Structure formats: structure tokens, C-alpha cells
Amino acid sequence: MLWIAGGFSLVAGRRGQSRRAQSRSIPPGPPGERGIHKMCKCARKPWSFAALLMAGSCLAGLPAAAQTVDESPDRDQGGAEAPMRAPEEGEGPYKGLRLGSFLVDPGISVTETYDDNIFAQKTGEEDDLITIVSPTLDVRSDWERHAVGFRAGADIAFYGENQDEDYQDAFVGLNGRYDLSSTSNIFAGLDFAREHEERDSPDDPFAADEPTTYTDLQGVLGTEHRLGDVRLRVGGTAQNLDFRDVDQVGGGEINNDDRDRNQYEVGSRATLLSNPVWQPFVQAAWDVREYDDGRDDFGFERDSDGYSAAIGTNVRLGQGARGEVLAGYMQQDYEDSRFGTVDGLDIGARLNVRATPRVSFNAYLDRSIEETTLIGSPASIDTVGGVTVSHRLSDRLTASVPLYHVRSDFERIDRTDDTTGVGLQLRYLLTSNLYVEGGYNFERRESSDPSEDYDNNIIFARLGAQLSETTFDPVPVYAKHGLYGGLQAGHSVLGTEVDGPRGPGGSGSVGNEQADDGYVAGGFVGYAAMLDRWQYGVELEADRGDADWDHDNAPGDRDFSAQRDVSYGGAVRLGYLLNPRGLVYTRVGLVRTQFDTFYDDGRGNVVDFEETQTGIRFGAGVEVSLSERVFWRADWTYTAYDDYDVDYTRGVDTFDNDESLFRIGLGYRLYDTRADGGEEEARIAHDFNGAYGGGQLGWTWLETENEGGRGRPIGTSFLSVERGGDGPAGGIFGGYGQTFGPIYAGVEVDAEVASADWDVERVPGRRVYSVKKDYAVGGGVRVGYVLADAALIYGRVGAVLGGFSTSYKLADSGVDEDDERTEPGIRFGGGVEVPASERLFVRLDYTFTDYDSYSIDYGPGSDRFDNDESLIRVGVGYRF
Structure with a gap:
């Protein structure tokens, strides 16, 4: 296709040869300034x-x-x-x-x-x-x-x-x-x-x-x-x-x-x-x-x-x-x-x-x-x-x-x-x-x-x-601002990429992706201000968690683990009122988190230490006002931490942690949220009854308990490890529900594609294997509570069928397996829906799915894979 404007051409390679969707530097400046933008x-x-x-x-x-x-x-x-x-x-x-x-x-x-x-x-x-x-x-x-x-x-x-x-x-x-x-x-x-x-x-x-x-x-x-x-x-x-x-x-x-x-x-x-x-x-x-x-x-x-x-x-x-x-x-x-x-x-x-x-x-x-x-x-x-x-x-x-x-x-x-x-x-x-x-x-x-x-x-x-001027006209606003604070608790998934030397004299290397989940609880304080229907502010937080994973190859081989402990940090927030009681927001900030790391190389070299790492945390959430000052919120964040080295005398492994964190909180504002009568004007007459449908995008963590024989010959030792990886997910949903007073009950089906995977690569000439979550279809029931026509807070449980691709290669025995299968699972979780109009709504949905286990037989031995999934989705739906 040739794209030519009426007076000039957008020609090939206009600003670069880099394979990017956006700039690795920063976004461009305002129109009229090229800034440092590198085109896609x-x-x-x-x-x-x-x-x-x-x-x-x-x-x-x-x-x-x-x-x-x-x-x-x-x-x-x-x-x-x-x-x-x-x-x-x-x-x-x-x-x-x-x-x-x-x-x-x-x-x-x-x-x-x-x-x-x-x-x-x-x-x-x-x-x-x-x-x-x-x-x-x-x-x-x-x-x-x-x-x-x-x-x-x-x-x-x-x-x-x-x-x-x-x-x-x-x-x-x-x-x-x-x-x-x-x-x-x-x-x-x-x-x-x-x-x-x-x-x-x-x-x-x-x-x-x-x-x-x-x-x-x-x-x-x-x-x-x-x-x-x-x-x-x-x-x-x-x-x-x-x-x-x-x-x-x-x-x-x-x-x-x-x-x-x-x-x-x-x-x-x-x-x-x-x-x-x-x-x-x-x-x-x-x-x-x-x-x-x-x-x-x-x-x-x-x-x-x-x-x-x-x-x-x-x-x-x-x-x-x-x-x-x-x-x-x-x-x-x-x-x-x-x-x-x-x-x-x-x-x-x-x-x-x-x-x-x-x-x-x-x-x-x-x-x-x-x-x-x-x-x-x-x-x-x-x-x-x-x-x-x-x-x-x-x-x-x-x-x-x-x-x-x-x-x-x-x-x-x-x-x-x-x-x-x-x-x-x-x-x-x-x-x-x-x-x-x-x-x-x-x-x-x-x-x-x-x-x-x-x-x-x-x-x-x-x-x-x-030199060219930008004009701006006054915008009438009302401002409500002040301090707030609260408590929150939730579910954390800790993932770590472990890379290091292996083999005699470090002649080879290994790359592992580990993950497992746990619980977290803490508090938050912040300052927020309203600007028309927008809210901006800053927030401080602190919590303690116990998410950890473990890699155990016994007897006489490596045993190492990492656990997430205390975390504290701050963030800036930007939110928008979909209705007088329902706010959606995004956030970005820095945190400092302590990790407890253990490493036993199986040769008498043991390392056990605490390491505090800086991470960049970003995410989104929903807040619903329960009264003029009390609010409930659901908050999801992703944190990428600096990596650190574990020196166990015979070599050095690098640990690179990240974290997916979903929390539910209850807070109290020290300021008045009423908009001087504007609340009644902005109230949305949203009917939560009837059929609905929509689309959703999100992020998913695949967690796998991997067990199998190891050693030479295979079976002289036994591996038990918690692996994992993450990736994007997206799909559609539809359902039907009815309210009985403030109580909501309904059924829902959904389908999604995903690209969450983990892999293990031992080179040269050893095991290389991976598991990938490809898709899921399922359905379940939802039960919830409608808060003053401003939000639906719900829990859900149901059954799903998940598609998994497993690749397994063992060079020592010439094994090269590619396995695609569908496994049943039980999915449970909850979320919140906030009306944006009489029929349109926005939702934040978090679920955990426990799938059936399966085994891969590679001749000299077999490995067992038991998959779980933590899935966060943001959706937009329409009630018919």
C-alpha cells in the first residue's frame, strides 16, 4: 500500500529503523515539536x-x-x-x-x-x-x-x-x-x-x-x-x-x-x-x-x-x-x-x-x-x-x-x-x-x-x-481535596528469573523461571484532590507478604528459594469518576521490598541472606464510596524489581524478581466528597438486571508445580520446583443476572486467549522444556451486592477448560516432545462493576484457577505438571 498525502508523502523509514511500537525513549513533544520521538x-x-x-x-x-x-x-x-x-x-x-x-x-x-x-x-x-x-x-x-x-x-x-x-x-x-x-x-x-x-x-x-x-x-x-x-x-x-x-x-x-x-x-x-x-x-x-x-x-x-x-x-x-x-x-x-x-x-x-x-x-x-x-x-x-x-x-x-x-x-x-x-x-x-x-x-x-x-x-x-502560541480558556471546576487512609489485604504472585552457570567449571548455563503465590496485608495513606470529575494525588503504602517459591533437587543437588517480605513505597494517582460514587484510577510509583533468599548448591556451600530491592510499581483500581467518607477499593499492581546476585562460592546466580499484587481495601477520607449538589445531577440510572456482554483485557500468571526424576541415571534424585511466567490475556464475556433488592445473582460464560509461559533451558545438551497457557473457555455463577446503584461488588465460582502447550526436550536421550492438551479447572474470584452510563459499565475482575495435573513421559522418566493461574482483567460491558 502506498500512503501519500495530498501535498506530501509519508515515506519509508521516516524516522528510524528500530523495531518498536513506541519510543524506548519517551513520547514526542507537543505538535510542532519533533522532540526525541523515534517512530514505530x-x-x-x-x-x-x-x-x-x-x-x-x-x-x-x-x-x-x-x-x-x-x-x-x-x-x-x-x-x-x-x-x-x-x-x-x-x-x-x-x-x-x-x-x-x-x-x-x-x-x-x-x-x-x-x-x-x-x-x-x-x-x-x-x-x-x-x-x-x-x-x-x-x-x-x-x-x-x-x-x-x-x-x-x-x-x-x-x-x-x-x-x-x-x-x-x-x-x-x-x-x-x-x-x-x-x-x-x-x-x-x-x-x-x-x-x-x-x-x-x-x-x-x-x-x-x-x-x-x-x-x-x-x-x-x-x-x-x-x-x-x-x-x-x-x-x-x-x-x-x-x-x-x-x-x-x-x-x-x-x-x-x-x-x-x-x-x-x-x-x-x-x-x-x-x-x-x-x-x-x-x-x-x-x-x-x-x-x-x-x-x-x-x-x-x-x-x-x-x-x-x-x-x-x-x-x-x-x-x-x-x-x-x-x-x-x-x-x-x-x-x-x-x-x-x-x-x-x-x-x-x-x-x-x-x-x-x-x-x-x-x-x-x-x-x-x-x-x-x-x-x-x-x-x-x-x-x-x-x-x-x-x-x-x-x-x-x-x-x-x-x-x-x-x-x-x-x-x-x-x-x-x-x-x-x-x-x-x-x-x-x-x-x-x-x-x-x-x-x-x-x-x-x-x-x-x-x-x-x-x-x-x-x-x-x-x-x-x-514560538507558536498555545491558547487556553478557563475551565469551571470544583475542587474537593484532603487526606485519606485505610487498610488492605490480598493475593501476591512472586516471579523470579534465575540464570547462572552450570556444568563442570561453569561450562554451561541454565535459565529458570520460578513463581508461586501468597498473601499480603498492610495499610495506605494519601492526599487526593478533585478537578471536575478527575482525581489526582499521591499515596504512601506499607505491607508484609509471604509469597515464596522453592526449587528442591534432592538428595545432593541444588536447593534454593526466595520469599517476599516487607514492602513500602509511594505512588502518584490519576482517577476519573464514572459516576458520583464510582472512581477508576491508574497509579505509578517506586517501592522498596525485602526478599529472603536461600541457596544451597548441594556441595556444602550455603547462602542465606536478606536483600532489599527497588521496584517500579504501576497498576489500576476501582474505588466505590460506601458513604460520604468511607470507601471500598479493589487495586491491582505489577512491580518490576532490580536484579541481584547470589554468590555461592562455586558460582554466581542472578535473581530477577517481579510481582503481581491484587488487594481489597477499606478506607476513610478526612474531607467531604459531596459535589455541592452535583451528585444528584450526575446519578446514573443503571439497571443491573438482564443480559449483558463485553470484552476484557488483562494479565495472567501461570504457576506450575513441576516434579520429576533427575540425576544420572534418571531417578537417583528427585526435583520439586514451583515454576511460573506471565503474559497478556484478552477475551469476551456474556451473561444474565437479576437483583433481589441489593442482592445480585447470575450466570456468566467467557472465552479468552492468553500468552503466559515459562521455560527452562539448560545448555549445552541438557533439558529444555516449557509450558504455555494458550486459551480458556468456561462459565460459572456470580453473586454480589449492589451499592446504591453505583457499583456491583461480586464473587464468582465456575469451571473452565484451559489449553496448554508443553514442549520437552532431553538431548541426552534424543527426546523431543511437543504436547498440546486441554485440562479442566475450577476458577473462583471476584470483582467490581461500575456503571459509566445507563447501559455501559467498566469492570475489574480477579480470579484464581486450579487446573488438573498431567504428566509428560519422555522415555527414561516422566515429569508432572500441576498448573494454577492468577488472572486480572479489565473489561467494558453493555447491558441489553
Whole structure:
């Protein structure tokens, strides 16, 4: 697919080659400032659907060029191909400095970032503080006809401890449009960028002593014509990528010349404009990818040509929503016969909605074929999806929450990467030209190659200035604020990745994923303030827990364990009143937690010590007011801790802990929550009776008791270990219920897919095995209590069928087992539903499932697996 705006092109690789769904650094600055944003990897191709969204938010130049010259009501202004960069709420028209018939807008920002895993590693993470200086210059014509725009900028980064990671990125671009008539134009563009490759990219050589830099030169030429009710766009792009060689750790040089290439694309789109609501289109594109070297350093020919074709439609859903959906086919043919043809379904969708004058959200979905340098793989088929919700909290303060997921299926090799991220960004206008921003981003990659997994937490703060002004109008608010406190208790799952040397003299290594659950109890105090229907504040907490796991291989072998003990910390919170008594909120903060660690290597070396680790904790919850001052809440958090080493004389193992924590609390406010009569006006007449249905997303922990014979010969020792891993889950639910006074009773069925797994890898030549939770279907009963029509608090119990994939390889005996099975389980738990309208509701649901055990017979012995699951889900439902 070729995506060409009416006056300029969103060309391949516009801002980088990193395989990301979002920036590993921080989100971009406000429109008009490039900031330090590194575009999503899908933005590397001109036909990329998500490139349209990302470039539209990062490149504010040429607003006139983003529209065609025909302004009749039946056109899609800017169409689906043009960046839909509508002004933010409270943002005034572009001003800048007028120089003749041009508008000039210089800007600069300084950003301070804390990154806890700068190299995107599974273990041995390194953190650092990064300072980034980002100047920009935007020049635009202000003509009645035609348009010219110029953009330039840089990102200059300084690492506090790892100076070799410093980078100096820069870009410059010139775009223009020449109007032939009121219905025809010609557009062209030329862009040059010097960029660096992010460390999380699968193409980044980790042995490199510094980031790989490259230059990106791109040009575009095209034309658009309106022929009656049909708009036709035809265009082409040319791109040259030149990667620099880089020094290797320990000496020598890594050759990147075999990555240098030229890419050419031509394509067209025809759109039918006769209907103002639905505007169907057809499009097709052809591209050629030519590498400077005939073969790469591993002997593969990577030249290829390909095409794509799709049909779709643009749609306008009233004044506040517009979007697009398409489906088609894509194919890339490689000259190397070992690569052959890569093809697949091409899909794309986007939706831009301004739900209220203050609330908007943007969603996107894209699928593409992406180049790679992994040995034996020609490309990956990438599926990218995400949504960003923004809310103007006041005349000066705006909050945004991005959520995204990327799935990369690498062709011809056995590797699949799933990358999930979520963040929170706040922007505050100090003056019409000066702003501050801050936020947090969490990202996790789970790969079929366990060594490529990583977690990443980023916290940032930014101060910026721009010549163009932002206007803001007063927003009437009521403020209720004060202290609160309470007690809470719940369920904790402690997970640990253990990596260390094994074998004679440490000649091999092992990677284990352990997990088990326990209970936790403690208290909290905080300060909160209301701003319209939003609540913001800070909170301190302390608790004690007993979640632990144990690895026991007896007699005469390793026995080690970890237990979570005392924890204390603080967080910032941001909440929203769905109704006068029901509040949903998010939170992010830091905690200090004590872990009791025991290690016996079976050779007389015993270590038993306490270790206090810092962790980044984030999550969400629901609060329901039981009276004017008493409230009940359900709160879920995830915490990623620093890793630490366990030195047992013969070697060193690394323990990397994380924790999933669900708590129920009861609190008391020292301030009045009444909204001066506004509560009656805002009361929602929600009927909890009848049928309902909805969708839900969440996070699941798979916990497994693994037992089996070990030793040589097998059976001379016995292993008993609690393993575990986590991952995303999502699905649908439906049910029926009735109220009897405040008592609620009903039945519910649900289905979900999940990607929670753990693995054990002993190299070289020993056991490699794993268990993965794939899906579950089930049903049960719910019994609950309705609180003043403001919330339904419920418990649930039922039966489920869970799908599990078990892989077991034992190199010593040539065993290679792949087992897929469905196991029954008993699921119980509870949650809370909060009405958001007369029929719409939001729920937070937490369950624990105990599945039947099963065994894997691998010839010389057998292993038993007894799976449990802790599942947190956030859902949106509709009562019929």
C-alpha cells in the first residue's frame, strides 16, 4: 500500500529503523515539536498504515498541504491518507513569526529520562540517566494557492554513565505542492536524516561497542486529480539507507555494508467520494528492494520485489469521529531460493474519535512485511495495534495513556516476538509558549527465543518552549481535596528469573523461571484532590507478604528459594469518576521490598541472606464510596524489581524478581466528597438486571508445580520446583443476572486467549522444556451486592477448560516432545462493576484457577505438571 498525502508523502523509514511500537525513549513533544520521538518500526515503509498516524502527530508541517485544494463538503479533508492532526483542546491556531509570506516556528526542549534497561536485556540490566536536547525549526508558506514547507531538527543525547551510547540524530526536509487547478495538484518532497538504531532492535548487533548509526535519504513525487466523484492519487518514493560500520566489544569492527540498500515504490489509490459518510477505495503498490552487496556476510541474497493490493473505505461517524478500514494481500519475492516468497493477509484500521470536547482517542491496526538481518530469515510479518486516550483535565493540564502491542513472526526461522507497552503522559502549560511534561512507560517483549525477552521502565520529565502560541480558556471546576487512609489485604504472585552457570567449571548455563503465590496485608495513606470529575494525588503504602517459591533437587543437588517480605513505597494517582460514587484510577510509583533468599548448591556451600530491592510499581483500581467518607477499593499492581546476585562460592546466580499484587481495601477520607449538589445531577440510572456482554483485557500468571526424576541415571534424585511466567490475556464475556433488592445473582460464560509461559533451558545438551497457557473457555455463577446503584461488588465460582502447550526436550536421550492438551479447572474470584452510563459499565475482575495435573513421559522418566493461574482483567460491558 502506498500512503501519500495530498501535498506530501509519508515515506519509508521516516524516522528510524528500530523495531518498536513506541519510543524506548519517551513520547514526542507537543505538535510542532519533533522532540526525541523515534517512530514505530512500521513507519519505515511508505504504505504503512500506522506510519500515517505516527507521522501525522510528529510532523506538524504543511497543514495546507495536508488538504487537497477542493474544499467541498463531500471530500474527506486530507482523506485517509493525510495526517489527521486536529488541534488539541485548548490549542490555538498556528502563529509563529511572520517573515513575508512565510510563518517560522523555532522550538527547543530539554528532557531528563531514567531508563532501567538501556540495552533491552533479559538479565544484567543496566540503568542510566539520559539528557536529551532537541531543537527544531518549522517554516511554512502562507499562500492561497500552492504550499511549501521546511522542517529541521536534532536530538542530542548524553548518557550519565554509559557515554558510548551518546547519539546525535538530526533531520532536514523540504516538501511542497503545486496546484494545477482547483481539482489537481503535483506534490514532491525530499528528506534527509541521520539516525541511530535502538538497542532493542533484533537487527542491532549486541556485540557493538556503540549504537549503529545510518543515514536515510528519501524523495517522493506524485500527483492527485479529482475526476467527478473519484479522487485518484499516483506517486512514487525512492529511499537510500547507508549503515555505518561500528566497533566491536573487545576489538575489531562489525561490517554493516551488507545492510546498505535502495528501495523504490510506486502506487496509486482511487477513492469514491459520492457518499459523505462512506468513501470506498481500492489501492495497489509495487516495490523493489536492492542491496548494495549481492550477498550479506552470511551468504544470503536479500534483494526482493513485491506488491500489495487492498480494498477499504473511509468513514465519518458524525462530527467527532472518522476512520478507515482495509483488507488485502501482500507479497515479497526474494532472489535467494532459501527465502522464497513471504506473503500474507494485509489489514489496516484506524479510528480517531473526539468523544467530548475534552476526551479523544486514536486507535490503529496495521500488518506489514519488514526487512530483517537475522541469519536465515528474509523478513518478519509484523502486526501492530494500539490505542491512545487523551483527556484535557483543565485549561492547562492534559493527560494521555498509550497502549500498544506488536507481534513479529520471523519467516523461515523459529522465532516470534510479542512486545506490549503502556504509559502515562501529563502535559502542563506554564505559559502560551512554555510547557512541562512528564510520564512513565512500561514495555515487555516475550519471544520464543527466551534470551530475547526483556522488561523496560522509563520515567521522563521535559521542559520545552516554542514560538507558536498555545491558547487556553478557563475551565469551571470544583475542587474537593484532603487526606485519606485505610487498610488492605490480598493475593501476591512472586516471579523470579534465575540464570547462572552450570556444568563442570561453569561450562554451561541454565535459565529458570520460578513463581508461586501468597498473601499480603498492610495499610495506605494519601492526599487526593478533585478537578471536575478527575482525581489526582499521591499515596504512601506499607505491607508484609509471604509469597515464596522453592526449587528442591534432592538428595545432593541444588536447593534454593526466595520469599517476599516487607514492602513500602509511594505512588502518584490519576482517577476519573464514572459516576458520583464510582472512581477508576491508574497509579505509578517506586517501592522498596525485602526478599529472603536461600541457596544451597548441594556441595556444602550455603547462602542465606536478606536483600532489599527497588521496584517500579504501576497498576489500576476501582474505588466505590460506601458513604460520604468511607470507601471500598479493589487495586491491582505489577512491580518490576532490580536484579541481584547470589554468590555461592562455586558460582554466581542472578535473581530477577517481579510481582503481581491484587488487594481489597477499606478506607476513610478526612474531607467531604459531596459535589455541592452535583451528585444528584450526575446519578446514573443503571439497571443491573438482564443480559449483558463485553470484552476484557488483562494479565495472567501461570504457576506450575513441576516434579520429576533427575540425576544420572534418571531417578537417583528427585526435583520439586514451583515454576511460573506471565503474559497478556484478552477475551469476551456474556451473561444474565437479576437483583433481589441489593442482592445480585447470575450466570456468566467467557472465552479468552492468553500468552503466559515459562521455560527452562539448560545448555549445552541438557533439558529444555516449557509450558504455555494458550486459551480458556468456561462459565460459572456470580453473586454480589449492589451499592446504591453505583457499583456491583461480586464473587464468582465456575469451571473452565484451559489449553496448554508443553514442549520437552532431553538431548541426552534424543527426546523431543511437543504436547498440546486441554485440562479442566475450577476458577473462583471476584470483582467490581461500575456503571459509566445507563447501559455501559467498566469492570475489574480477579480470579484464581486450579487446573488438573498431567504428566509428560519422555522415555527414561516422566515429569508432572500441576498448573494454577492468577488472572486480572479489565473489561467494558453493555447491558441489553
